[in-house]
Amino acid sequence: MIKELGHGYKIIDNKFVLYYESEVFKKLYKTIDFDSFQIIATNAETEDDYASTIYFADKNHIYLQSAFCSFCIVENALPEDFKVLDIKKGYTFSNGNYYRHSDKMPFDYSKAKYLNDYYAIADGKLYFGDTVLVENVELESFTIPHSELIGNLAKDKNHVFFKGKIIPDANPETFKILETCLDGTYYLECDNAFYAKDNQYAYFIRTISDEVKVIKTKSLNDFHFKVIEERGYAFDKEYSYYMGKRTKL
Known part of the structure; x- marks a missing residue:
């Protein structure tokens, strides 16, 4: 017996799930109720489009398959009241909880003030990525x-923050992205790789990385950025830096 779910998914004999010809979701076979398991929401506009986010439900649980997380149960979400608020950004609501993808949000999404796609203020607190409380911040x-362009980098009068965490020793009064990274000249990774400096150090910032790399150059005043053959390099008196890695001049 084959039960077609759509978007390439099907249930075979109420025992296993195929995505086209590959078996999937095996780790949750003991939990899934195959009789009621179905697709309830997807970000694909048509049946033929690739769906990077799909919500499934059975009589007991909500499940999520997404490019942002592996197949999982959305914790404490209920099939009877589950609502998709913004499938492109991953916002849903159920059982009194707001979710971002599979993560339960620690604040009321409907009352939050979003400063950009990364930072939000709710109940007098600052959050990064809807789940991380930003500590020691002066709002x-x-x-x-x-x-x-660099939406996950921020600062207050005391600290510089990257992805909601303080960059140790960075000076918010003097910390700046090098202007030549921002003048519109094209280079590879120009949308995610940047150099900065303050009065103590230089920094390599890749917005898709987990942390900022500190560059303890001996010639900070001479630290600058230049595009050469569509690649972005930083220089001081001793080294060139490509994607944060230094090479002796």
Whole structure:
């Protein structure tokens, strides 16, 4: 017996799930109720489009298959009241909880003030990525200097933050992205790789990385950025830096 779910998924004999010809979701076979298991939401506009986010439900649980997380149960979500609020950004609601993909959000999404796609204020607290509480932040002075291009980098009067965490020793008064990274000249990774400096150190920032790399150059005043053959390099008196890695001049 074959039960077609759509978007390439099917149930065979109420025992296993295929995605086209490959078996999937095996780790949750003991939990899934195959009789009631179905697709309830997807970000694909048509049946033939690739779906990077799919919500499934059975009589007991909500399940998520997404490019942002492996197949899982959405914790404490109920099939009877589950609502998709913004499938492109992964916002849903159920059982009194708001979710971002599979993560339960620690605040009321409907009352939050979003500063950009990364930072939000709710109940007088600052959050990064809808789940991470930003600690030791002074909200009155909090700014995101390049909100669109480098949206996960921010600062207040005391600290510089990357992905909601303080960059140790970075000086918010003098910390700046090098202007030549931002002047519109094209280079590879120009949308995610940047150099900065303050009065103590230089920094390599890749917005898709987990942390900022500190560059303890001996010639900080000479630290600069230049595009050569569509590649972005930083230089001081001793080294060139490509994607944060230094090479002796």
